[in-house]
Amino acid sequence: MERSNPSAASSTNPGGATEDPRQAAPPMEENVRAISDWEQSALHARSRAERLSDWITATAASGPVLLAHVIWFTLWTVVNFGLIRGWEPFDPFPFPFLTMTVSLEAIFLALFVLASQNRLAYQSDKRAHLDLQIDLLAEREMTAVLQLLQDIAKHLNAPTSVTSAQLRELVKQTDIHEITQKLDHMPDPSGSTPTQK
8 A cells, every 4th residue: 555645745736737846935935045055155165265264264253262362461471570480481571572473473364354355345246246237137127017017008098197208217228327427426425526537
């Protein structure tokens, strides 16, 4: 006697056609899944140097590293001031060796942080370009929808609350170059005048 597979039954509709589980998922879940997949692929695409930079940056900003530095500097200062009997100061005040060590640590840490920030800035630029592409696509779709609605309203002789001039202005395709030129000539909130090209 065969047992029915509940997962197979849930993936078929009464007509016998199979359903794609992604099509049954709500749009919000699909968007979250797509963003998560994109973020994971970006993380996996990192080089070894980028992964090392991210790890060092995340580790250096953690509590244990801060505590280790506090203990290190305290012990170093106490020992080199001669406050512990039996321990001869090996780096007397003003602690030149400690200064050199901390300076080298700061230089290398700054380089790792810059490398990590550059990667994050590049990823942020990719997100901005993706947003722009989606916005442009949505603007074209809305223009097409407005044109169709205008044609339907004309065909049915239906009265509209929007004037013909407003419709003509909305139906026109947006000129990105014109908008960017207007944005370039907008006054700076800091009070400085925009540069003229």
